[in-house]
Amino acid sequence: MENKIMKIHKINNFIYKIINKDLKNKKYKKIHTRFPPEPNGFLHIGHAKSIYLNFEISKIYNGKCNLRFDDTNPNTASKIYVKSIKKDIKWMGYIWNKKSFYVSQYFNKLYKYAQKLIKNNLAYVDKLSKKEIKEYRGTLKKKGQNSPYRNQTIEKNMxxxxxxxxxxFQDGDLCLRAKINMNSANIVMRDPVLYRIKKKLHYRTKNKWCIYPTYDFSHCISDSIEKITHSLCSLEFLDNNQLYQWILRNLNIKKHAKQYEFSRLNLEYTILSKRKLKVLIEKKIVSGWNDPRMPTISGLRIRGYTPKSIKNFCKKIGVSKKNHLIEFSLLEYCIRNHLNNIACRFMAIINPLKIVIINLPRKYKEKIIVNNHPLYPDMGTHKIYFNKIIYIDKNDFQEVANKKYRRLTINQEVRLRYSYVIKVKKIKKNSLGYIKKIYCTYDKNTLNKNPVDRKIKGVIHWISKKNSIPAKFRIFQHIFSIKNPDSVKNYLKYINHESIKIQNGFVEKSLIKNVKKKFFQFEREGYFIIDKKETIKNKKITFNKTISLKGKKY
Structure with a gap:
């Protein structure tokens, strides 16, 4: 254990320092953390930070990490979300302690604890409406005032x-509130609600209960029941820490965790509020929680992100007590850095332009062996074929170009990747003046080498028509057009309506034999992954673009 602690001292964040100190002072024998998601939506990249922190701590210190579902709201909790949360955590490579836990399994205990507060004259049943409670609570500048029901007898409250x-009673008729201090500088401590009525069928307890504890009341007690040592949460719960301790102290719960707050993840061009993400789904701006444009873990997975890249991102952003907006390019850097080492190299044409090699026989077919990765021979090879009709990208040809243009023009040759140098001889256009195809010649003496008598400026990718299969490509951009959509009132005003672009092109036929390799780098285009669901739906192999080839370095 001592060696583990010494290694951790090198990690420069306050939470690890606290844990090291606790272990050194023998405050705990084992470290026990928890990840407590509310099953009211899919997990997003913000949750990934908490998952990484809690599970990595338990791993490094040879401790335990619980998965506990905060299912105290029957209106929003669902088995579907429970299932998706478990799937995402497993995908990230983490296994929780024993079985998963649910706050709903503690409902009997929580009810008895609430009764204990009432018996000790520390809680009362209030008849004020939700609106009235807010008015009575006051503001940061205005003190709160006591509810007219605050001094009811213990017997009546019970x-x-x-x-x-x-x-x-019906929803909203009554609620149970803690009796603390309506003049507290901390608004959270102004008689917070502990229980409310919700006559809704619960996905686990069915109709056994019609009153449900609030997060503030159930969370700290659940931590205590599960013997959590360090309760880690985001800074939005900083003011709730005082209530966390008040509840445990007044219930005379001796051994309990201490709450520590860290900055929540705020990411450029992204919203990480499940409520707001639901709006995107309801308004059909995205197809669902796992849409590749969504910042959800399942959305990122379908887009081609890997567990390693997300963990590396969480590691790089670190843990602090200061909220700040993280550059989206850092997340892109992490996935690009990982895929660069594991993705097989193939060629794909997303904007096809037909090229006819006029000095080749119609049935000519030349086989060329290409490495699946230039740095890792053990990743194998595949075959490409050079013949009379090939496709290049439309952007790789211009009739008239400036001197900086390094691709194919009427007066400029270009090299085909892994192959020959070609030269334009004739252009064929349709009735509207658009280029239909280009007739070229190839230099048979330039296979993987430059001609001795002239300089070739550029290299472009290509695909033989006979060695290709049709494919659909889904290209994504940010859902929002501004860096911080959370900072504006009407965030829907800044939706990027061109956040997805679908194009039809071709990929190498030999890629089909390598489908199990999963991740692909299409040369000069970016990193892609096959979308199995869309492939079945479209009856055509469909690729999601994960990320471009170039980006910011960190």
Whole structure:
């Protein structure tokens, strides 16, 4: 254990320093963390930071990490979300301690704890409406005022709370509030709600309960029940820390975790509010939680992101107590850096332009062996074929170009990747004046070498028509057109309506034999992954573009 601690000292963030100190002072024998998602949506990249922190801590210190579902709201909790959350955590490579836990399994205990607060005159049943409670609570500049029901007798509060449980009231009629201090500088401590009525079928407990604890009340007690040592949460719960300790102290729970807050993840061009993400789905701006444009873990997975890249991103952003906007390019750098080492190299033509090699016989077919990766021979090879009709990208030809243009023009030759130098002889256009195809010649003495008598400026990718299969390419951009959509009131005003572009082209036929390799770099185009669901739907092999080839270095 001592060696582990010494290694951790090198990690420069305050949470590891706290844990090291606790272990050194023998405050705990084992470190026990938890990841407590609310099953009301899919996990996003912000959750990935918390997953990484909690599970890595348990791994490094040879401790435990619980997965606990905060299913205290029957209106939003769902088995679908539970299943997706488990899938995402496993995909990231983490295994939680024993079985998964649910706050709903503690409902009986939580109810008894609430009764204990009432008996100790530290909680009361309030008849004020939600709006009235907000008005009575006051503001940062205005002190709160006591509810007219605050001084009810313990006996009356006990009876009303029991009647709440037995379904004698409707949603919003009553709630249970802690009796703390309506003049507290911390608004959270101004008699917060502990229980509310929700007559909705719960996905686990069915209709057994019609009252449900709030997060603030259930979270700290659940931590205690599970013997969590370090309760880690984002800075938005900083003010709630005081309430966390108040509840445990007044319930006389001796051994309990201490809450530590870290900065939440804010990412450029992205919103990480599940409520706002749901709006994107409801308005059909995206196809669902796992749309590749979404910042959800499942969306990133379908787009081609890897667990390693997401973990590396979490590692690079670190842990601090200061909120700031993270550059999206850092996330892109992490996936690009990983895919560069594992993706097989193939050629794909996304904007096809037909080239006819006029000095080749119609049935000519030349086989060329190409490495799947230039740096790793053990990744194998595949075959490409050079023959009379090939495709190049439309952007790789211009009739008239400036001196900086390094591709094919009427007066400029170009090299085909792994192959020969070609030269334009004739252009054929349609009735509207658009180029239909180009007739070229090839220099048979230039296979993988430059001619001795002239300089060739550029190299372009290509595909033989006979060695290609049709493919669909989905190219993505940011959903939002501004860096910080969370900073504006009407974030929907800044939707990028061109965040997805679908193009039809071709890929090498030999790629089909390498489908199990999963990740591909299409030369000069970027990194792509096959979208299995879209492939079945379109009856055509469909690729999602993960990331471009070039980006910011970190």
């Amino acid at each position: 009876k009303l709370f029991k009647d709440m449980k037995n379904g004698k």
